[in-house]
Amino acid sequence: MERNQVTSVRTVAAFLGAVLCVTSAAAQAADPNAGGTNNNTLTRPVVERIGPLDNTAVTNARIIVPDGTSLFQPIGPAETRWFAFEAEPGKTYVADILDPYSDLGANVIGSVAVTDSSGCTVFPTTCTTPPEANSNCSAAATSRAPGLEVSGDGWRCIIRTDTPQTGKTQNKRGIFIGVGAGAGNSFQLRVREATMYGRWTTNGYDFHIELQNTTADSMCAMIVLNPNSGYSWNGATWTVTGTVFTAQLTAPPMGAVKTVVPAGTLSGADNKGTLRITDCGSGQLVPNALNLSSYAFNPVTNVYLFFTPTKANEGGQNTW
Numbered sequence: 001m002e003r004n005q006v007t008s009v010r011t012v013a014a015f016l017g018a019v020l021c022v023t024s025a026a027a028q029a030a031d032p033n034a035g036g037t038n039n040n041t042l043t044r045p046v047v048e049r050i051g052p053l054d055n056t057a058v059t060n061a062r063i064i065v066p067d068g069t070s071l072f073q074p075i076g077p078a079e080t081r082w083f084a085f086e087a088e089p090g091k092t093y094v095a096d097i098l099d100p101y102s103d104l105g106a107n108v109i110g111s112v113a114v115t116d117s118s119g120c121t122v123f124p125t126t127c128t129t130p131p132e133a134n135s136n137c138s139a140a141a142t143s144r145a146p147g148l149e150v151s152g153d154g155w156r157c158i159i160r161t162d163t164p165q166t167g168k169t170q171n172k173r174g175i176f177i178g179v180g181a182g183a184g185n186s187f188q189l190r191v192r193e194a195t196m197y198g199r200w201t202t203n204g205y206d207f208h209i210e211l212q213n214t215t216a217d218s219m220c221a222m223i224v225l226n227p228n229s230g231y232s233w234n235g236a237t238w239t240v241t242g243t244v245f246t247a248q249l250t251a252p253p254m255g256a257v258k259t260v261v262p263a264g265t266l267s268g269a270d271n272k273g274t275l276r277i278t279d280c281g282s283g284q285l286v287p288n289a290l291n292l293s294s295y296a297f298n299p300v301t302n303v304y305l306f307f308t309p310t311k312a313n314e315g316g317q318n319t320w
Contacts, residue, residue: 071189071190072187073179073187080180081178083177083191084175085175089163090161090195090226092160092161093160093193094287095191096192097154097155098148098187108183109184110179111123112177113127113177114177115129115178116173120178124178130159132161132162132170134283135159136282141158141286144156144215146288158283158285160280160285163226164231164240165244166238167237171238190320193311195312196277196290196311196312197274197277198307200273201271202263202296206261206262207296208258208259209223209292210258211257212293214288214289214290214291219284219289221279221280222277223249224245225261225267226268227240227244228270228274242267247259263299275294
């Protein structure tokens with residue numbers, strides 16, 4: 001009797017195991033990514049890649065997102081490789097180019113130019129400057145901290161787009177970067193934003209702005225008090241109500257500089273809004289090189305308002 005009971009239990013266990021196996025297989029087949037099993041299921045199409053054209057002409061520029069992501073690029077003798085990113089008005093961008101895999105002194109970057117979609121007739125001597133923008137690709141920009149130029153191995157371009165003003169015609173637009181060959185056969189490029197952001201108010205408050213320079217080079221920065229109502233874009237031109245408050249401050253090497261905007265000061269037609277710190281147009285502002293401290297003080301009530309500034313992308317989301 002006991003022997004028969006044991007046999008029955010084993011039989012039931014085997015049957016349940018078989019059912020579980022079948023159920024498991026059915027569940028696996030029902031996976032939405034496993035492919036079609038009936039007429040009501042759509043299978044994923046095969047994705048085929050199309051080989052891109054060589055970006056040796058500005059019309060075939062390779063797209064890069066200005067978020068710090070670096071791109072690897074091979075380059076041959078006497079070649080120019082082109083890249084493009086979308087820029088917005090009133091911002092500062094920094095393009096870093098170097099080859100982290102070559103020996104010191106290889107000088108793999110021959111030359112760099114910042115242009116609009118017209119590119120260059122003869123690279124880099126006859127390049128078209130982007131409208132309503134300034135750029136600096138000099139050795140002084142490249143050697144600023146965090147420095148790239150060691151024996152000429154790196155290159156940096158600091159690019160500032162103009163703040164909207166009545167009559168200006170540039171909104172979102174492409175900025176094109178051409179990289180000419182040097183002694184190497186490859187390089188990497190990244191584009192980051194260096195703009196700093198905050199809030200401001202003069203609605204009964206004196207507004208205090210202090211900039212701290214963390215580098216060994218003097219640094220000019222432009223303060224822009226954007227009106228709270230913003231700007232108006234009709235698809236062709238900008239319209240700004242009133243005069244937008246701007247000020248340029250030059251912070252000495254490893255030093256600080258401060259300005260105070262008096263209570264009642266208007267920017268546009270507002271006494272409060274959003275704050276931006278951008279490059280002066282001389283090409284000196286790089287990500288993480290400047291610290292901003294800002295607060296408002298009411299001299300009547302002795303009340304302080306403190307603002308926490310931020311950098312776009314915090315200036316350095318990516319390494320090489």
